[in-house]
Amino acid sequence: MTERKPKLEIQNLSVRYHSKERSTLALTEVDLTIEDGQFVAVVGPSGCGKSTLLKVVSGLIKPAEGRALLDGEVIEGIPNEVGMVFQNDALLPWKSVLDNVRLPSVVKNKSREEQEEIARKYINMVGLTGFEEFYPKQLSGGMKKRVALARAFAYDPSLYLMDEPFGPLDAQTRVIIGEEFLRMWEQVGKSVLFITHDIEEAIALSDKVVVMSNRPGRISAEFEVDIERPRPFYETRFDPRFQRLQKEIWEALADSKKEVGV
């Protein structure tokens, strides 16, 4: 039997930022594995190095120590198989919804027919059929976020890196978009590394929740989310297993904040 390689392996990772005045140890001794198709959320106090972790995986910064491997290969430069969704995900304002979602297929040199087919499929999945010819300025914040998600899914990466992707949305829209995102993810089943401040969002979406400690960030606890899928994004929070996890993660976070960094 051939052994399945993990999608992402982070091994003994340390990252240091240098400026004229000081050197900041942002991450230290971070070990994390994401299996193929696994959804992993990272929660942690502000400034603990969550975005730094994503920057290493997206090849934007080099570690001081340790390494990050994608499909068993050390990440050097921006990997093609990685798709990113960030908090302030900019759509191109001069392009329509259809053209924004078509972009990843243009980059991948797909035929015009395929570009449109893929874009329309994901626009439909995010419930924006009928808005193809609209421009970003004609859309609400939630609709723009849907377009950004449709564009990320149209890129079809093997690993999604998501940094507070629902951050700027109001609480209710956040739940609606979260539910839609979960349904879409269940269909594609790709690996995700998801950064959030929201413990409930982390549990509702993930297979594993990782807690990071204060700077220098390290992984202080890991929790398997043993709740079967498909899960309802909102109602799952009334499940006793969810509530138990919520309490445990909350306590782990409170402990991790007590650890003082250098």
Ligand SMILES: Nc1ncnc2c1ncn2[C@@H]1O[C@H](COP(=O)(O)OP(=O)(O)OP(=O)(O)O)[C@@H](O)[C@H]1O
């Ligand atoms: N370019 C940089 N130069 C110097 N220090 C940096 C740089 N980027 C981040 N840092 C520092 O590294 C640490 C980790 O930052 P990072 O943005 O990764 O944290 P975070 O957990 O994503 O924070 P937040 O939750 O507030 O977004 C912080 O102390 C930050 O000040």
